[in-house]
């Protein structure tokens with residue numbers, strides 16, 4: 429149990445604008461040029477040693493210029509995984525015994541370093557390596573990660589403050605122990621903040637962590653690890669294994685000390701990892717906690733009363749920022765006929781005019797998709813849509829891989845609400861639109877609810893209060909993050925705790941105390957201050973003798 433002081437009240441990190449002529453733009457541009465001119469060795473972090481893993485090599489390239497190599501790494505082998513697990517196990521007890529305040533101070537320092545001197549490095553690495561524009565990098569690798577680091581400390585303190593009642597003569601306490609083993613954090617390519625949060629949240633709660641980032645996020649993962657070290661994170665508390673994770677999972681998921689999986693990525697990968705844990709369930713010392721946030725097919729419902737400009741902005745930003753590579757991206761829209769008649773032309777024109785280009789050109793609205801696999805998936809989806817009699821490509825629809833993995837922001841309408849554009853998570857810049865008759869609002873809400881197995885994010889655009897209420901009610905389980913008159917993306921830590929249910933995940937809400945509690949195993953302690961010294965209870969005594977009654 430830790431003695432506790434109070435932690436600094438968290439505030440959200442302000443988003444910088446990077447306007448032409450601003451000092452932040454000059455300093456970021458210089459760092460972009462530096463990182464772009466280097467080829468970094470992207471090592472594994474195995475506690476006391478940082479070295480390349482022993483498996484097949486791979487390169488991290490720029491999505492917007494795929495001939496440009498930013499870093500070289502290698503896939504981690506089973507032997508690397510064993511070394512990483514042993515490194516975390518060696519320090520587990522010391523870390524668990526480190527007072528909360530001291531653990532918290534490391535992550536608070538990391539937040540300040542990132543908000544200040546490390547900001548350009550993480551932003552530049554995220555822009556170059558993951559194809560984010562400056563705005564998208566800033567809200568992710570700077571602000572959201574700073575927020576996770578700051579707010580989690582405050583949430584952890586809130587958890588520690590939840591203590592039981594004590595009756596007279598007794599002192600009851602809850603000891604928020606770390607889990608009885610290590611946590612496996614497996615993270616996606618698309619958010620540097622998520623990749624940073626998944627290992628640090630369990631570590632803050634006193635756990636040690638084996639972190640397996642996505643190969644396409646390895647450049648910013650490398651810098652995140654360096655940042656944590658600069659903030660004072662001891663060797664082995666978080667170990668990091670680059671690569672595809674196949675050999676790593678063979679070791680980690682079979683290890684008796686596996687105490688938790690903290691995952692974000694696709695449904696298929698999550699279900700595969702959970703199945704493997706299930707298969708080995710009798711082989712663990714304690715039942716592993718499984719937390720996973722996965723895919724989405726996120727909706728925007730536009731009511732006849734909607735403001736057309738609000739709808740257009742929510743659709744374009746929601747669907748095409750970061751080329752739709754957010755689990756929260758708007759990828760299916762249901763638009764009332766009367767609104768569509770006024771919206772269609774502007775939506776198409778605005779989509780066609782979006783600047784799509786190299787992330788180093790700060791005037792780009794968005795850039796390329798992450799890699800060849802994503803690019804091919806979009807090429808095939810667009811070919812299918814073009815040849816389908818029920819689909820009409822209204823904007824975009826073209827791809828180009830000559831320099832980068834480019835897919836133009838695309839709007840496709842279909843009369844068939846069962847078409848795959850309304851059901852499949854392409855994870856890219858394709859927005860499916862279904863136009864419904866104005867009188868069909870209630871039935872369209874049922875359609876939205878039932879069309880996909882997901883339940884991540886969604887939005888309703890309406891001026892009519894009853895329409896908003898109805899959507900909120902009918903779509904209660906269709907989205908874990910529900911937006912009214914806004915895009916369905918851009919959740920802010922501490923303001924809109926993030927996560928969905930159904931196929932979209934376990935809904936443990938990253939950036940909230942509900943997530944952190946999953947990384948604690950509470951122990952109830954009862955201390956009796958004046959303990960009893962006799963066995964008998966009052967009911968066992970002899971009946972009192974009535975006055976005058978013979979004994």
Ligand SMILES: NC(=O)c1ccc[n+]([C@@H]2O[C@H](COP(=O)([O-])OP(=O)(O)OC[C@H]3O[C@@H](n4cnc5c(N)ncnc54)[C@H](O)[C@@H]3O)[C@@H](O)[C@H]2O)c1
Pocket residue numbers: 614615616617618619622640641642643671672673674676677692693694695696697698700721722723724754755756853855884926927928932933
């Ligand atoms: N709900 C959310 O909060 C959220 C946030 C971001 C991304 N996502 C989802 O993530 C997906 C996109 O990310 P992605 O392409 O990186 O997902 P992915 O499932 O392909 O990969 C996720 C991670 O799993 C790893 N992985 C795959 N197989 C593995 C194995 N056998 N053992 C160990 N690791 C393994 C990958 O290398 C990567 O690190 C989309 O479906 C998106 O919706 C969800």
Ligand SMILES: N[C@@H](CCC=O)C(=O)O
Pocket residue numbers: 618619753754755756916917918919920926
């Ligand atoms: N939290 C992010 C999405 C994360 C998924 O990729 C948002 O709200 O847009």
